Amino acid sequence: MSEVRRSRSAAEGDAYRDPSAMDAASDVTRAALAAGRNPRRWGAWYVAEHRFRVMRSYTGTVVVAGIGSPLLYLYALGVGLATIVDGSVGAEPVGGVSYLVFVAPALLASAAVTVAGEEFTYPIMLGYKWNPTFSGMHAAPIRPQQVADGVILSVAVRMLVNAVLFFALMLVFGAVPAATGFLAIASAVLTGLAFGAVLMAYTSTLEEDTGQLAMVMRFVVLPMTLFSGTFFPLTVFPIWLQPIGWISPLWHGTELARVFTYGYPEPIWLTVVHVAYLVAMFAVGWVWARRIAVRRLRK
Amino acid sequence: MSQPVIVARDLVKRYGEFAAVDGISFEVAPGESFGLLGPNGAGKSTTMRMVGAVSTRTAGDLTILGLDPDRFGPEIRSQLGVVPQADNLDTELRVRENLLVYGRYFGLPRKLVAERADELLAFAQLEDKGKAKVDSLSGGMKRRLTIARALVNDPRVLLLDEPTTGLDPQARHILWDRLFRLKEQGTTLLLTTHYMDEAEQLCDRLVVVDKGTIMAEGTPAALIRRYSSREVLEMRFGSDRNADVAGRLAGIGDRLEVLPDRILVYSENGEAELERITGAGLHPITSLVRRSSLEDVFLRLTGRSLIE
Amino acid sequence: MSDLTQRDLAPASLRVRPARSLYAGNARAVMFRGWRATRSTNWLVMVSGFFEPIFYLLAMGIGLGTLVGDVSTEGGQVVPYAAFIAPALLAVAAMNGAIYDSTWNVFFKMQFARLYEGMLSTSLGPLDVALGEIMLALLRGALYAVGFQIVMQALGLNLSWWALLALPAVLLIAFGFASVGMAITSYMKTFQQMDWISFVMLPMFLFSATFYPITVYPQWLQYVIQALPLWHGVELVRGLTTGAVDWGMLWHVLYYAVMIAIGLVFTTKRLRALFLD
Ligand SMILES: Nc1ncnc2c1ncn2[C@@H]1O[C@H](COP(=O)(O)OP(=O)(O)O)[C@@H](O)[C@H]1O
Numbered sequence A: 001m002s003e004v005r006r007s008r009s010a011a012e013g014d015a016y017r018d019p020s021a022m023d024a025a026s027d028v029t030r031a032a033l034a035a036g037r038n039p040r041r042w043g044a045w046y047v048a049e050h051r052f053r054v055m056r057s058y059t060g061t062v063v064v065a066g067i068g069s070p071l072l073y074l075y076a077l078g079v080g081l082a083t084i085v086d087g088s089v090g091a092e093p094v095g096g097v098s099y100l101v102f103v104a105p106a107l108l109a110s111a112a113v114t115v116a117g118e119e120f121t122y123p124i125m126l127g128y129k130w131n132p133t134f135s136g137m138h139a140a141p142i143r144p145q146q147v148a149d150g151v152i153l154s155v156a157v158r159m160l161v162n163a164v165l166f167f168a169l170m171l172v173f174g175a176v177p178a179a180t181g182f183l184a185i186a187s188a189v190l191t192g193l194a195f196g197a198v199l200m201a202y203t204s205t206l207e208e209d210t211g212q213l214a215m216v217m218r219f220v221v222l223p224m225t226l227f228s229g230t231f232f233p234l235t236v237f238p239i240w241l242q243p244i245g246w247i248s249p250l251w252h253g254t255e256l257a258r259v260f261t262y263g264y265p266e267p268i269w270l271t272v273v274h275v276a277y278l279v280a281m282f283a284v285g286w287v288w289a290r291r292i293a294v295r296r297l298r299k
Numbered sequence B: 001m002s003q004p005v006i007v008a009r010d011l012v013k014r015y016g017e018f019a020a021v022d023g024i025s026f027e028v029a030p031g032e033s034f035g036l037l038g039p040n041g042a043g044k045s046t047t048m049r050m051v052g053a054v055s056t057r058t059a060g061d062l063t064i065l066g067l068d069p070d071r072f073g074p075e076i077r078s079q080l081g082v083v084p085q086a087d088n089l090d091t092e093l094r095v096r097e098n099l100l101v102y103g104r105y106f107g108l109p110r111k112l113v114a115e116r117a118d119e120l121l122a123f124a125q126l127e128d129k130g131k132a133k134v135d136s137l138s139g140g141m142k143r144r145l146t147i148a149r150a151l152v153n154d155p156r157v158l159l160l161d162e163p164t165t166g167l168d169p170q171a172r173h174i175l176w177d178r179l180f181r182l183k184e185q186g187t188t189l190l191l192t193t194h195y196m197d198e199a200e201q202l203c204d205r206l207v208v209v210d211k212g213t214i215m216a217e218g219t220p221a222a223l224i225r226r227y228s229s230r231e232v233l234e235m236r237f238g239s240d241r242n243a244d245v246a247g248r249l250a251g252i253g254d255r256l257e258v259l260p261d262r263i264l265v266y267s268e269n270g271e272a273e274l275e276r277i278t279g280a281g282l283h284p285i286t287s288l289v290r291r292s293s294l295e296d297v298f299l300r301l302t303g304r305s306l307i308e
Numbered sequence C: 001m002s003d004l005t006q007r008d009l010a011p012a013s014l015r016v017r018p019a020r021s022l023y024a025g026n027a028r029a030v031m032f033r034g035w036r037a038t039r040s041t042n043w044l045v046m047v048s049g050f051f052e053p054i055f056y057l058l059a060m061g062i063g064l065g066t067l068v069g070d071v072s073t074e075g076g077q078v079v080p081y082a083a084f085i086a087p088a089l090l091a092v093a094a095m096n097g098a099i100y101d102s103t104w105n106v107f108f109k110m111q112f113a114r115l116y117e118g119m120l121s122t123s124l125g126p127l128d129v130a131l132g133e134i135m136l137a138l139l140r141g142a143l144y145a146v147g148f149q150i151v152m153q154a155l156g157l158n159l160s161w162w163a164l165l166a167l168p169a170v171l172l173i174a175f176g177f178a179s180v181g182m183a184i185t186s187y188m189k190t191f192q193q194m195d196w197i198s199f200v201m202l203p204m205f206l207f208s209a210t211f212y213p214i215t216v217y218p219q220w221l222q223y224v225i226q227a228l229p230l231w232h233g234v235e236l237v238r239g240l241t242t243g244a245v246d247w248g249m250l251w252h253v254l255y256y257a258v259m260i261a262i263g264l265v266f267t268t269k270r271l272r273a274l275f276l277d
């Protein structure tokens, strides 16, 4: 403490002694301008570092959930449920592949959405309100936009780790016939972020959680997981119900992942639409989340 | 004479129609310890947040370290240490981790932050708590940790918003001692408080704030000299008799304040006034003669107590 | 420490605790408080819980059902896929609701709201608190179950009059999970530990003959599944709604009776240790 302080006053002392030095105020100002450089450039990364440190305290859960739940889902649905799906209908039921191959990319994309559901809800409420670490960051030289960026960055990394683990297990189960399969990792992360950024923006607007987050889980996340062509193709629904799937980022993400993992036949323009839709949704959510961050932190 | 660290001129902050800060002006010189004294809702925290470059002003001029906070927020904040009114320590991290993480927000190298963290834990008398959970700390310890955290960037200016509110007397004294050391080392302090003793202990100069405006400015001693007498006689006659008795005290002392629970007589010699009163056949249940304080200054200026 | 030795030195007669300190026969007061709190804060959230199993039923039973067609139950009866999973979803909903109420909710009240400390400083005993909380969870479970059964009836998924008994069966299941859940929660200290509860529930949910018969698994895995509580619940409810009733189902009932007893004993013990000793 005293060590550090001495070093600075020494520097100032030199400036005073030197008659040609600029006056003290502009010296101080210059010091401030210099010290602001790093946070301006790397602030988002510093925020992400903080999130990683927090996540480290639940590494156990992240790893066990990261390996355990894909294992359980792939086995229960891709093997167990597949027995009765593949067995009951004589003709190839779903897109000409086994049920395992059909359902695995959907489970991968849903896993990313699940991470989004965890990381962009309570941790956001926590940061803004319950344990206002975001105000703490903002009181340091971090800008509100960087707080939003940093949180998104850290979650993207966690999603990537989860998706890679998931994908490795898919390979073990033999659920990835196509060589382009690894691209499904990227599409899963994109899916998770597209939905997650919007969710984060929404959560950021909440001053108080009086059950809104539970409602989002129940009426958005759950139906999305169930009705996005995940466990059965959207086409089993009558045509007038299918638009429900089209607005769902998970449907776009799932279809995209299927194209990559087993060459699901769809026109190329549709593939482009999937990517464009997810990118656009992410962009909207991101910009919105940054705006709210500025509004909330700069009150 | 070096330039002031903080210059505020006609500073205004409005929330909708309501002006939380309504045109206040002050300057703080380098190394000075400057206080904002005022009751709850006076606009102290709002002012602090504007000076801390986290809240945008509605009107007026504000310069911190020669920079405009609207344009140079990160640069200004890189030179500040902030102790907010409510601790916002990171309860998901351990005590030492709080310092490490916070230092990184300033873009300081990890190694330097680690060294400072240990020095600051010592400074805050929390050496043996480094690995403890934040929630397990007492109120005083949390406050010291918040101050340690505010020092992690070796700030030029320390902003303290009600540093000791809610602490027990012993914890307050430990904290004051730490702040005194910082003052001796030449850190500029800007602090708010609604405790007059705190203001008297820590502030070289202060402004009395009420309803978003400045009522008076000066050193604690000068303010007391200007707005109060040397001594105060406090008497209680029982809550139903105070008003009645007050009517019969006309002409006693320099000035009289009748509060719901007690009567204050301002005078150069409190004991002499008490003798006159008992001589007149009035016997208070309790009586006390003390020196005038900033509390009395505030009462004089606003007609209200600092702490309701 | 010194506390302990003093107690050990005290004559045995002083150490015996009257039953009244455990149970004041006033679990209603705890239920009443819970009801007021729910009503004033998040009744919408509570009501919405009803939709969760419905979503599953529509997606899996009807959507996935078009791919699966008919399946045969444990007893060899061939039923439409929706009729196969509907009773399972009912049992799962009972489990989820009971676990949520008895774990997260109770954990929060214990660790943060310090609610029980206040309650136990009145004439209420730990058993009042435990029973009150559990009854409240059951009440909620019963509401969901009735709603779900009406939907099942409308979709023609109740294949027998025995289905009427599914309601008490669901309450039994909920009671079992609630009392064990509360016992476990009373030993938990952090949110992270609470996460482990989900890890136990996920495999149970996926494997307990919920979405397909367990005969697809190797024999050893079937034994493991049969040792877990949810399987018993699913089989019990499925037997009733499909009308395949036999005396063997009493084993499932017994399983839950034991769960309830064990859960209550540990919860009471623990609450007393935490707040009264
Ligand atoms: N974000 C806000 N929105 C609306 N009103 C606010 C906000 N922050 C503070 N105020 C109001 O401004 C006034 C001054 O508040 P504050 O600066 O916190 O006072 P002090 O710190 O002196 O107690 C209070 O009346 C408070 O209610």
Ligand SMILES: [Mg+2]
Pocket: B041, B044, B045, B046, B085, B161, B162
């Ligand atoms: Mg304040």
